[in-house]
Amino acid sequence: MDAGQHGHTDEDLISKKELLEQTGISYGQLYRWKRKNLIPEEWFIRRSTFTGQETFFPRQQILARIEKIQSMKDDLSLDEMAAMFSPNPARLTLSPQELLKRNIVTKTALDCLNNRAGNPPVLTFEHILSVYAADQALRTGTVNLDEAGLMIEVLIEHYPRLEGRACDLLVVRKLGVTMCCLLANPAEVWWDAASHVAVHLHLAECVEELKMKLAQETEGKM
Amino acid sequence: MKQAGSDLVIHGIGSSSGGVFRDVSIHGTGRVSGDITCERWDAHGTCRVMGDVQAKRLAVHGTFHCHGDVAAGEMAMHGSASVDGQINIQLLSVHGRIAVAGPVKAERVEMEGVLRADADFQAEQMRLRGVLSVDGLLNVGRLEIDLYGPSQVREIGGGHVSIRSARRRGWFRWIHPFRRHKLTAWVIEGDEVYLEDTQAQVVRGANVRIGRGCEIGLVEYTGSLEKAPEARVTEERRVGGPDASE
Numbered sequence: 001m002d003a004g005q006h007g008h009t010d011e012d013l014i015s016k017k018e019l020l021e022q023t024g025i026s027y028g029q030l031y032r033w034k035r036k037n038l039i040p041e042e043w044f045i046r047r048s049t050f051t052g053q054e055t056f057f058p059r060q061q062i063l064a065r066i067e068k069i070q071s072m073k074d075d076l077s078l079d080e081m082a083a084m085f086s087p088n089p090a091r092l093t094l095s096p097q098e099l100l101k102r103n104i105v106t107k108t109a110l111d112c113l114n115n116r117a118g119n120p121p122v123l124t125f126e127h128i129l130s131v132y133a134a135d136q137a138l139r140t141g142t143v144n145l146d147e148a149g150l151m152i153e154v155l156i157e158h159y160p161r162l163e164g165r166a167c168d169l170l171v172v173r174k175l176g177v178t179m180c181c182l183l184a185n186p187a188e189v190w191w192d193a194a195s196h197v198a199v200h201l202h203l204a205e206c207v208e209e210l211k212m213k214l215a216q217e218t219e220g221k222m
Numbered sequence: 223m224k225q226a227g228s229d230l231v232i233h234g235i236g237s238s239s240g241g242v243f244r245d246v247s248i249h250g251t252g253r254v255s256g257d258i259t260c261e262r263w264d265a266h267g268t269c270r271v272m273g274d275v276q277a278k279r280l281a282v283h284g285t286f287h288c289h290g291d292v293a294a295g296e297m298a299m300h301g302s303a304s305v306d307g308q309i310n311i312q313l314l315s316v317h318g319r320i321a322v323a324g325p326v327k328a329e330r331v332e333m334e335g336v337l338r339a340d341a342d343f344q345a346e347q348m349r350l351r352g353v354l355s356v357d358g359l360l361n362v363g364r365l366e367i368d369l370y371g372p373s374q375v376r377e378i379g380g381g382h383v384s385i386r387s388a389r390r391r392g393w394f395r396w397i398h399p400f401r402r403h404k405l406t407a408w409v410i411e412g413d414e415v416y417l418e419d420t421q422a423q424v425v426r427g428a429n430v431r432i433g434r435g436c437e438i439g440l441v442e443y444t445g446s447l448e449k450a451p452e453a454r455v456t457e458e459r460r461v462g463g464p465d466a467s468e
Contacts, residue, residue: 017426017442021462026428028381028413031361035327035344053408 013045013056014063023066036078038069038085042166042186084211086164093122094214099131104213109135112149117156129203130155132210133169137199143171143178147198150180158182159203171199230260240273257290274307291324308341325358351388365412367405369419374406383412383427387419387435404435 014022020030033039045056065085072081096114099105105128113120113131120127133155134148143151151171159167159182166185171178174195183189185204191197229245230238232252240256248265257273263280274290280297291307299316308324314331321338331348342358353371354360362380367373369387387403407422415427419435428445432438436453444462449455 017461026381026413027379027411027426028363031379031411032363032381034379035346035361035363 012059014059016055016057019057019062019066023063023070025066025070033069033078037082038078039065040085040166085208093124094128095121096123099123099128102213104128104210105131105135106138108145109138109148112145113152116149116153126156126159128214129159129207129210133201133203133206136201136206137171140199142198147171147178147180150178151199154180154182166202166204169199169201169203170197172196173198230258240271246277314345331362369403369405372402372404372406376408378407378410378412380412382414383410384414384416385418385420386416386433 016030019025020027030039034041034044039062043057043062045058046053047056048054069081076084096110096119100107100110109131112134113123113127117127123131130152134143134151137143137151138145138148151169155169162182162184168183168185168187169180170183170189171180172191172195173179174192178198182203227244229247230243231246232238232248232250234250235252236248236250237253237255238258240254240258243258243260244262246258246260246263246265248267248269250267252265252267252269254269254271254273257276258271259276261278263275263277263282265281265286266283268285269282270287270289272289274293275288276293277297278295280292280294282298282303283300285301286299286303288303288305288307291309292305293310295311296313297309297311297315299320300318302319303316304321306323309322309326309328311327312329314326314328314333316331316333316337317335319336319338320333321340322343323340325341326339326343326345328345329347331345331350333348333350333352335352337343337350337352337354337356339354339356339358339360342361343356344359344361346363348362348364349366351368351370353369354367354373354375356375359377359379360375362378362383364382365378365380365384367385369385385405403419405417405420407420409424409426410417410420410422411426413428415425415429416431416433417425417436417438418433421437423439424442425432425438425440426442428443430441430443430446431448432441432450432453432455434450434452436450436455438453438455439457441447441455441458442461443458444460447458447460
């Protein structure tokens with residue numbers, strides 16, 4: 001498999017050997033985590049080198065993931081962690097009030113959802129995720145309220161179709177017109193010079209953060 | 223739709239369109255033309271399923287051919303099985319031959335005979351006496367193989383990897399002098415690795431023991447390396463610090 005397809009250059013990749021040396025984990029642990037789906041299959045990138053074929057990983061993602069696994073493994077079982085890392089929507093619903101009370105999203109972002117989806121009394125995971133993503137974008141100040149609403153609309157409408165595949169959310173402006181799209185990974189897009197990418201969110205990371213927040217908050221309450 | 227409480231019984235030659243059952247018992251030749259879900263599957267003879275099989279316990283004596291996926295708590299095979307889809311299972315026990323086209327996920331595997339997998343194969347524990355051919359990654363937490371013939375695996379990874387060769391004794395060894403017990407692999411990686419009669423490009427691990435009859439291109443280890451006098455290792459390298467094995 002060619003690495004170019006994955007859009008990784010040499011600098012963002014880490015070899016398996018280097019990874020084990022840097023993190024201090026063993027082959028047994030790495031393979032065990034792979035079996036338990038803690039490390040997604042797409043991150044194992046096979047490339048031929050002068051010593052034969054070797055496995056590489058996307059550096060940032062794998063290091064962050066291993067750090068998380070190591071910090072959580074005393075509290076959670078491997079299966080619980082796998083559920084947290086999986087991009088599949090967790091089976092979970094919350095009321096809008098609870099979401100605000102737990103400080104997961106701001107009122108502004110929630111209002112955007114209410115405008116677009118008509119005050120849903122119970123929020124599904126897709127709802128929560130869309131508000132969370134919009135909230136992230138609003139906090140950085142790169143989008144306005146209308147555009148946040150657009151993000152929410154796109155996510156609610158199209159995120160379930162990806163059926164748990166990792167994807168990116170892009171907000172692009174050109175000549176004052178805003179577009180929002182979902183891009184299933186792995187994919188690359190190139191824009192013309194006049195287009196400006198205002199937001200580029202990795203939804204898999206968003207889902208992970210969100211699940212972590214939801215889990216922490218539940219623990220805190222108990 | 224059939225009731226979940228009814229049984230499917232085939233004595234002689236028979237067929238079913240599938241559905242949900244309590245017990246399925248086939249003596250003779252049975253054919254299921256769709257998906258089937260059951261508590262217990264007990265077959266003696268020949269059976270063929272055109273769809274997916276889901277069962278708590280699957281026992282087959284004879285031949286079994288599934289054109290879809292198999293999901294089961296326990297599968298005990300005596301004879302020959304082939305699965306065109308994937309297998310998801312707690313305990314897989316095979317005496318005879320099994321061929322799988324899709325990926326296999328198991329908790330525990332106990333095998334005597336021939337395994338052929340065209341994709342990745344993973345298990346927490348696996349013991350195999352016989353011959354295997356895995357055209358993907360064999361990822362097993364604790365792997366013990368007793369080789370009884372020529373085998374190949376593209377990649378082996380896991381915690382504990384042990385490959386022993388059951389040498390023919392006495393005059394048996396003159397019957398097939400060219401069919402040596404030999405495992406060929408591209409890469410073998412694990413914490414504790416023991417190999418016999420294995421040919422591999424690269425072996426990486428913490429504590430590595432290379433036994434008789436091995437031909438290894440490169441061994442990389444962080445802890446210790448032992449080599450039998452008859453083993454051939456072209457290059458060996460100790461990597462990482464002394465504490466890297468922990």
